[in-house]
Amino acid sequence: MKLVHQKCIYFSPIIVVAVIFIFILTLIPSVNQAPKNLPIAFVNADEGMTVPAKGKVNIGDQIKQNMKSSSTAQSSVKWIFVSTTKEVEKGLNNQKYYGALIIPKDFTKKQATLQTAQPNVPAIRLLVNQGMNTAASTIASQVLNGAVDKMNENMRLQIVKRFEQNGTQLSANQALALAAPIQKTVINVNETGTHSVNGNAPVSLFQPLWMASIAGAAVVFLAIKKITFSSRKEKIVNQVGFVIIGGILALAAGFGLAWLAEVVGITVPSFLDTALFLAIAYFSFFTLISAVLSWLGLKGLPIFVIILFFGAPLLSMAPEIMPDFYREWIDPWLPMRFMVDGVRELFFFGEHLTWNHSVSALALISLISLCAVFASALPASSVKKEKSHSI
Template identity: 30%
Template sequence: MRLFKEKLAWAAPIAVILIIALFSVNLFAQGNPQVKNLPVALIVNDEGQHVDTVRKAVEQMSKGIDGAEPVIAFTNENEENIKALFADKKYYAALVIPEGYNDTLQNALTNNEAAKLQIYINQGFNMTGANFAKTALNGFVTEVNSQYSANFLAQLGTEKIDAAQASVLVNPIVPEEKIYNPITASTANGSAPTLLAVPAWVGALIGGFIVFLATSGIFKKELLTRKQTLGLIGGQVLFGIIIALFSGFTVATLAQIAGINMPSYFLVAFFVSFAAFCFYLLVSAITAWIGKPAITLFMVVMLLGMGVLMTPQEMLPSFFVNFIRPWVPIRFASEGLREIFYFGSGFYTGASFNTILGIGIAGLVIFLLSIFKSVKVKEQQN
């Protein structure tokens, strides 16, 4: 058959394999996530024999099982610093040994009062990571509690106990939870920042590509001087502002209609617009230099990035952490919106804002430099 002799036809199955492979790469990130070295703060506000017992249990937990990396990596911190550390997203949670813990546990059977180990949850950091840390710490408290319960029962032997003592015997240590930076209701279980950030990238990608096609048509019709090319780039930048504002306010409006609990409609709209504009500059810059293949490149970046946006880096394979996660622009928009939604940030969101702004500035500079490429094409044609 003639079709089988056509090289382009044979490119079809190869293209299918490549596309499916790209879509399937995220299976490595999401298929069987292994939690390791989840950062958790250890705050010790007491001292004594029973406090030392908790410390030893923490050390044992930090060693992992059978030489594997531990689920939780503990770091000693002070109580007064924990709010700032949580705001800086240094820890998903904290285990706190409160003041009076040692004496309360020492006299638990006499006073019929259980001792408390406090668990602070930095929920806004990442709900998945915070829930894993919460589950691990609750399991830790349960394990320590079981050891003390067995010891107390052995000490009492055949002595008679009343109902109040029985309760303490079963649970001499109980967890007490406190949530920091809570994930508010109606924010898609903490996924709202990512869900709002993705359209900013998609809008920039599609808008940038359409404007690129329009300018390509102009270049085909006439040869432009550098000054004229610079004017055309200025027009593209103005179009980018329009596209970004349309993107931001469309996203915010649809989110409001969908019932997403936004801290501020205009704040979210303008931040998404800001991110979309900076992404548009990046897309336009790379497209101006390499043409249509740039769109494929950015689509690949988006596909690879989807697997890392909502997953804590402690649950990702090292390849994703080192070579994919740092290069996903959408992540910074998501992190910025997370600051706005759950950490009380204004328009300036710190590191995420700075990174997005850096992307925009770099994109604009590269875009402006493309005028030299246009002049070279003209000289070759002459």
């Protein structure tokens, strides 16, 4: 059997195991998703009340102190104590908080009525920043609901104990109120809607755009490699043509992807803004990949395939859920993160295409990449040859 005489056959088990090893590494960030210091806002608007023999009573302040004492550096939640509801709403829209717990101004007054014949159950508002991150907002919702459930349990025990000490029997209204002595109203803000791939539409759009960037850069690179340049000037002029071609590809990719997203059923709030932003993202990726190819050749292409497999799982995760190593050393350097953040702002936060952080970051990547592409047209050997000819 001639096959056994091929040396590559003996290396195939090693290659197979190596491929499995590389791909299993991509699962590490997703294996143990434990949130750490997930920022959730807390607003105590409770005005309290004056009680005979007790003086000023403010249950909202007591809850606030309990929250502060329960927070540690290693807590899954980081409670951010905010002064006003308006400040919270601004923070939610600016993606500072994954959720918020708001105690109303009449909380103590209504809580005091639970021991009267006409109980008036106090209410707490829970805000969940749904568009910020699907997984993190789900965790925030669970934390907020759990916090109110714990308050309910503590308040129920305290009130029942007072009734027992006073030897008073509960009326039907009081018993009904004590079933849930604190009402909670859950409100989703910056909602993802029903046609957003469960809130993961920004991440879903990344992969086709990234692969199209790799394909476009590879095709243009191979086309340029076939051209013979007679001078350095001609090569530089050709690079200008490269930029124009990249712009055309970017517009085609941006508008094409936005249109196809609508075709498959994804809700695109502003087609023009989304298409133009995707075009900017494509051009940034295209120039980045082209810069590496211009210096390393096609052997640089696997770098971006590996970035895809290692980076894609992180894009759907909030930084507070990532392991420390990935959050501090991998996530900040992922170029596709700016694309996902920008699309999320357009889709879920009512933003329009402006010169924001995402656009400026993508533009900076493009600028640096273009400098590298043009620099590749000026190798030292070419400069020396031109100088020798001029002499």
